[in-house]
Amino acid sequence: MDASRSHRSDMAPIKVAVAGATGRMGQEVVKLIQREENLTLVGATARSKVGQDVGEVIRIGRVEVPLTDSLDDVLAQGPDVLVDFTTPDLVYENTEKAISYGVRPVVGTTGLTEKEIQELDSRCQEAGIGGIIAPNFAIGAVLMMVFTAKAARYMPHLEIIEMHHDRKLDAPSGTALKTAELISQERQELKQGHPEEKETLEGARGGYKDGYRVHSVRLPGLVAHQEVLFSDAGQLLTIRHDSLHRESFMPGVKLAIEDVMSRRGLVYGLEKILDL
Structure with a gap:
């Protein structure tokens, strides 16, 4: 990993939105963002408890970020990164939409086909942004x-x-x-x-x-x-x-969030950004 990706603590926090924030993985991502100084939560989507504070819903205390069922509303707020842990029927649409807003996707939801991944990579290349799809972040x-x-x-x-x-x-x-x-x-x-x-x-x-x-x-x-x-x-x-425990996936999620800030194009697999 180059130096530009390892010293983000000296820069402004990365603004992160979470799709599927009240799911099992989404909750762990919200907790990760709240405890990391170089990350800040700016939006969260869920299918239920709309309007309620996401921190109160997942029982970590108020974080001043209300849940919404509109991904467009979240993306319009200008996050740097969208972390998606939703469902196979939503993931392609969510990722495509994020890229259209210039938001870098970090996707842990599985179910995308090889053709869909190639299409999303092309869209990232065209938008000049990075993205990562990983079937496993551990x-x-x-x-x-x-x-x-x-x-x-x-x-x-x-x-x-x-x-x-x-x-x-x-x-x-x-x-x-x-x-x-x-x-x-x-x-x-x-x-x-x-x-x-x-x-x-x-x-x-x-x-x-x-x-x-x-x-x-x-x-x-x-x-x-x-x-x-x-x-x-x-x-x-x-x-x-x-x-x-799902906490095992969070170091990889953090690494991916930081990596996409200086990447162009979408990669499939966390091994692509590790020094292996």
Whole structure:
């Protein structure tokens, strides 16, 4: 990371708006902004409790920022960055709208297609602003994905198992899909398992990707977990990451907010801004 991105504490605070501010992730982002001196909260959207102070709603005390269900109203206030943790059905529209206002998007909502990401990158380039879409903001999870891709060069027989809370809307997770993308950059397609294998229970073998399988687990009490199993003659390697609390994502969110202030164009994946 260059010096211009590491000394923002000497500059004016970055003005941040949060879409989905009362959701589980949105609440953690609001708390992050309130405790960081170089960030200031200027707007917050939610589908309910409109007009109420967001700090009072999430029980951290009054912050003088009322909730609104209008993203246009928030963007018109001129934030530098919009952090989006909403839902797959809203994320593309929200991100596109932010860019149209010249507001830099930091997106943790999953569900965007490769084509949509490319379109949003083009819009950021045209607007001369930066943006980041990350399927996972936990630094440990990013390291897990990078280590997985490196291991796949040498142990190509693998399966991905991702586990999340039972309120998650998409499967497989964005983290699993990003992991698969990184694996594909390092490993040729390799058909695994018995060639005459048959599922006697539909879906038992999970989703198919380049010869291996991706499995999704959804259970109450989980947050975000993923393990990748590698197997070879006489050995098993497991690379695993567990987010035990949503606070684990906040260092990555802060890093992304600061990074987009000096970036042009949109990147997909937090590993793109880490020195790996």
